[in-house]
Amino acid sequence: MSSQIDHLLTENRRFAPSPEFAANAIGTAELYAQADADREAFWAEQARSLHWHTPFTEVLDWSNPPFAQWFTDGELNVAYNCLDRHVEAGNGDRVALLWEGEPGDERRITYAELTDEVKRAANVLEGLGVGHGDRVAIYMPMIPEAVAAMLAVARIGAIHSVIFGGFSADSLRSRIDDAGAKVVITADGGYRKGRVSPLKPAVDQALGDRGAGPQETVEHVLVVKRTGNEVSWDDDRDIWWHDAVPAASADHEARPFPAENPLFILYTSGTTGKPKGILHTSGGYLTQAAFTNKVVHDIHPESDVFWCTADIGWITGHSYVTYGPLANGATQVLYEGTPDTPHPGRWWELVEKYRVTILYTAPTAIRSFMKLGRAIPKKFDLSSLRLLGSVGEPINPEAWMWYRKIIGNKTAPIVDTWWQTETGAIMVSALPGVTETKPGSAQVPLPGIAIDVVDDDGNRVGNGNGGLLVITKPWPSMLRGIWGDPERFVETYWEKFQKQGYYFAGDGARLDEDGDVWFLGRVDDVMNVSGHRLSTTEIESALVGNEAVAEAAVVGASDETTGQAVVSFVIIKESYLAAHDPEGLAAQLRSWVGEQIGAIARPRDVYIVGELPKTRSGKIMRRLLRDVAEGREVGDTTTLADTAVMSIISAQVK
């Protein structure tokens, strides 16, 4: 952290938007003044750009904190807002999705076509007995049906839980169980890195491995045929999308639901081994997703081509692939595959081909392109790009400058957007037509958002100092809870600053002399690997679940490309060593974690050690292990029960 602080103290480059950009930008400086004058009136005005079947009269009910209700007596239909109303306004022929599969197949889907598909899918789901409040798990590749599936669930007032296609059958199982899903929507497979990545088999495995778990809740599995790989079939349970959806009626009325109707659950890693089901509701979530997409990404729906590269399995894909852009009636690129297949210029080829104007991606991707060199993007015409966005982790100034120069042709503003699964939408970011940007800083809270940087007791640290990021006022797209666990919701986010009533984000941050925010990474046992959140504890429990492992400790070590990398230290059981050859064990444990959680959680390094550094009360001192993993001199060891243990570990790691 100290090297980052040194860096930001010396960062004095500033980039103002061009006068043309500023003149045409949707987000203006007046928004700050309006929001400052009356925050609730400001959000009410943003909410009114949606279609309400029943207009709300109350903006915010904060009478029972931290359980907020926004626009509570209003009624709307989220899917209607993303689809029908654009068709009714005469924009049915506008392209909603410019989809490209990894092998190069293409589909252009207009708002009218997507509306039709969603209405049919909504009828299919209702025919399967899915109704208001029921949960539907979605485990899909990045194909148009994935977006249609989310909207079909929303349309009927049910709740989706999208599970990233890279998660294992085990992870899928626990998420399906936690939510009590009635239906799973999946595909036979998707294309990734030039190969078929099977999905339906993982669903079969998840549903087959009932074990000692609760009773099965899943009644049906709806399957899109994408890759044509062999899949097993249960005639009573499984239904092909291509049989059911086209045959269903295209008449489906979008019924109104209360603003606080749950829209989705999205699981994210916390500091314990059990992922949290973050719950979002309808009116406030859609208001802020659409508003931020409009002003931060400066979407002009008639002319822009937006591309958010995130998978729908993450919050970024929920808010800036499905809900924000479609609520705004925008045209966007949806790409199925990996950035380097079949060649390392694949993304830039897509930017050129579709004349993408706004690109929203993660620092980890930018750093890997940087590593490959400028010659690759330089082969393509990127002149359509007029705005660039970054999300998921702090972007280091070098990567920021490269992004601006090589991808943005030294003119496109860059917005570094800070937010979380829990916040639902962007919270801290420059406004591209207003803010003078600074490489490496996420800068300022958006209009209508109130944040601060405080010390451990909740006192503001003031400019020039570091501390903890807090959100001091409720916001429309805030999480409404953790599915099935209200106590954990209160404890995780609200207990630390209970006295002040602040939301604790779990991020360290620093305010510079201008009051701009610089994010410094997580302050808890949560890692950020390639912009994805992973819990040290969750990976540790996966490791100790292996028959060979007695104890495990996991740390996030800084990594040039992925931001942080998973590094694990394991103690092997004597009994296992007595009967097995330890050769190859580290590699086996890496793939074990991949099978238990998913490939993203696979440790970069597995070190087999004899002991772990613990305090007298038995707490593992991960800080010291991080020193080892990052090749630094080991820090203060005086609180260790056995101060010699670190030199033993260091020797074993070499």
Ligand code: WT7
């Ligand atoms: C955590 C949230 C928000 C969508 C993607 C990740 C880190 C996110 C930034 C940024 C510095 C960032 C934070 C945050 N983070 N964006 N622009 N600068 N850090 O969502 O998985 O819920 O992770 O990502 O540490 O707490 P998530």
